[in-house]
Every structure is written in structure tokens, then in C-alpha cells.
Amino acid sequence: MKKTQLAVLAKMKNTPSLQKSKLGRVVTIACISVGLGLSLCANAYHEDSSTQQAGDETPMSTAPPLTTLINYQQNAPFMYSSGLPDASHLSLLKEKGLTHVIDLIPGDRASEILTTSELGLDYFNVPVDWEGPTLANFLNYAAFMQNVDVNKDKVLTHCKLNWRGAAFTYLYRINVLGENEQTAKKDLMAIWHPNPTWYAFMNEVITHYNGVNGKQVAMSFEAASESQ
Structure with a gap:
């Protein structure tokens, strides 16, 4: 009986629908990872640019009152x-x-x-x-x-x-x-x-x-x- 169940499970794993589902999960995870990476890069660039702009600012000279x-x-x-x-x-x-x-x-x-x-x-x-x-x-x-x-x-x-x-x-x-x-x-x-x-x-x-x-x-x- 156990051998029969194992054989059925092995067969199910090799079915196209399961492979497609597994592939979908892999693609989804990959996309999320790429998205997070791009978001982190964008945030890092924004922070770096803001810091640079703040550093580039110089106080305006004003005439004595x-x-x-x-x-x-x-x-x-x-x-x-x-x-x-x-x-x-x-x-x-x-x-x-x-x-x-x-x-x-x-x-x-x-x-x-x-x-x-x-x-x-x-x-x-x-x-x-x-x-x-x-x-x-x-x-x-x-x-x-x-x-x-x-x-x-x-x-x-x-x-x-x-x-x-x-x-x-x-x-x-x-x-x-x-x-x-x-x-x-x-x-x-x-x-x-x-x-x-x-x-x-x-x-x-x-x-x-x-x-x-x-x-x-x-x-x-x-x-x-x-x-x-």
C-alpha cells in the first residue's frame, strides 16, 4: 500500500500542472527579489542625492542691516x-x-x-x-x-x-x-x-x-x- 502511495506522489510531482505551479512560484519570488533590489537602490540613490544637495547648499550672504x-x-x-x-x-x-x-x-x-x-x-x-x-x-x-x-x-x-x-x-x-x-x-x-x-x-x-x-x-x- 505504501509503495502504491509513493508511486502516485512521484507521478503527481512529474505532472505538467505541478511543474508549472512550481515554476510560477520561482518566477514570483524572483520578481519580488528584483523589485526589492530596485527599490532599495532607488532609495539609496535618493538619500545620497539629498545628502549631496544638502552638502552643496551654501548660506546666502546678506548685507548688514x-x-x-x-x-x-x-x-x-x-x-x-x-x-x-x-x-x-x-x-x-x-x-x-x-x-x-x-x-x-x-x-x-x-x-x-x-x-x-x-x-x-x-x-x-x-x-x-x-x-x-x-x-x-x-x-x-x-x-x-x-x-x-x-x-x-x-x-x-x-x-x-x-x-x-x-x-x-x-x-x-x-x-x-x-x-x-x-x-x-x-x-x-x-x-x-x-x-x-x-x-x-x-x-x-x-x-x-x-x-x-x-x-x-x-x-x-x-x-x-x-x-x-
């Missing part, structure tokens, strides 16, 4: 003042609408003249001696300011630390624009407290404009002591 511009202020909708700007600061200000630059630093200003020219900014130099500012200096400054269209232009007044600039913008605001002295003084004092030399100069400018305008504008502070 205006917070790095020494003693930068906006004194009026069309007026800025600051210490010495570099090309990147001027470029950022141009994006904000800057059209004119008034430089109060004496000496060789060729570098800034070139920079403002390249940026398409209107440049003007009023060389103010730190130890001896004059009424003529301010009148020269005010004459150029008259070229500024307050409705569409913007002007930067600057020196090295915005000490000259703060004094000039303060004087222009109270004498020409007619702003409240207390309001203008806040911006001035945020930068520096004028010493006796500059206080005397500022008083001379105010006296001149009071005579021209028939007003009684006055500074609401005294000069800083020499020790300050």
Missing part, C-alpha cells in the same frame, strides 16, 4: 541721519527711497563720491570742521536741502558718528521746517549733548533764522560741560 549703521535715525518722513555709512548701508537706504546724500566730513571724499555715483544717488559735501562749525556751513547745507522734494525724495545727512549730522538736522527742523523744538531735541539728545563750541554755533544759526523769519525760536537746553 541698518541697525549696524552708527547712530542711524529717521528724523522726518524724508530725512535720515547717521554716522559713516558703507556701500551696503547706502544700497539698503536706496531701497527705502533714498535719493540724496549730504556728507559733512571734510577731507578726501573720493570713495563716497564714487559709491554714491554708482548707486545713482545725488551727493553733496559740506566740509564741517569739528572744532569750528560756521553759519556759512549751515547755510550751504540748507541751500542744498532746498533741492530735495519732500514729497518724493529722501535725504541722508551723515558724518562719522552723527554728531555733526544730529546738530544740522535739529537746526534744519526747527528753523526751516518749523518743527517743535522739544520734539527735535529728543533726536539730538539721543545722539549727543552739544559742547560749548557747538552750542555757540547752533545759537548763531538760530539767531540768524529768527531775524529772517521774525520768530523767537530758542534751544531748551544748555551746553554740555567740557568734561562731558
Whole structure:
């Protein structure tokens, strides 16, 4: 009986249907293996590419913000003042609408003249001696300011630390624009407290404009002591 069963089983194994079924399983397993292999290769390639792209990325350089511009202020909708700007600061200000630059630093200003020219900014130099500012200096400054269209232009007044600039913008605001002295003084004092030399100069400018305008504008502070 057992011999008969074994013979039947052997015969069944040799039948075409069983061979075909076995072959089908082999093909299926092979396909799955190939599919898994291709999937793993694709994932490995994707990860490698992503890693390479991430490694190739370099941080974009950014220009220094205006917070790095020494003693930068906006004194009026069309007026800025600051210490010495570099090309990147001027470029950022141009994006904000800057059209004119008034430089109060004496000496060789060729570098800034070139920079403002390249940026398409209107440049003007009023060389103010730190130890001896004059009424003529301010009148020269005010004459150029008259070229500024307050409705569409913007002007930067600057020196090295915005000490000259703060004094000039303060004087222009109270004498020409007619702003409240207390309001203008806040911006001035945020930068520096004028010493006796500059206080005397500022008083001379105010006296001149009071005579021209028939007003009684006055500074609401005294000069800083020499020790300050």
C-alpha cells in the first residue's frame, strides 16, 4: 500500500500542472527579489542625492542691516541721519527711497563720491570742521536741502558718528521746517549733548533764522560741560 502511495506522489510531482505551479512560484519570488533590489537602490540613490544637495547648499550672504549703521535715525518722513555709512548701508537706504546724500566730513571724499555715483544717488559735501562749525556751513547745507522734494525724495545727512549730522538736522527742523523744538531735541539728545563750541554755533544759526523769519525760536537746553 505504501509503495502504491509513493508511486502516485512521484507521478503527481512529474505532472505538467505541478511543474508549472512550481515554476510560477520561482518566477514570483524572483520578481519580488528584483523589485526589492530596485527599490532599495532607488532609495539609496535618493538619500545620497539629498545628502549631496544638502552638502552643496551654501548660506546666502546678506548685507548688514541698518541697525549696524552708527547712530542711524529717521528724523522726518524724508530725512535720515547717521554716522559713516558703507556701500551696503547706502544700497539698503536706496531701497527705502533714498535719493540724496549730504556728507559733512571734510577731507578726501573720493570713495563716497564714487559709491554714491554708482548707486545713482545725488551727493553733496559740506566740509564741517569739528572744532569750528560756521553759519556759512549751515547755510550751504540748507541751500542744498532746498533741492530735495519732500514729497518724493529722501535725504541722508551723515558724518562719522552723527554728531555733526544730529546738530544740522535739529537746526534744519526747527528753523526751516518749523518743527517743535522739544520734539527735535529728543533726536539730538539721543545722539549727543552739544559742547560749548557747538552750542555757540547752533545759537548763531538760530539767531540768524529768527531775524529772517521774525520768530523767537530758542534751544531748551544748555551746553554740555567740557568734561562731558
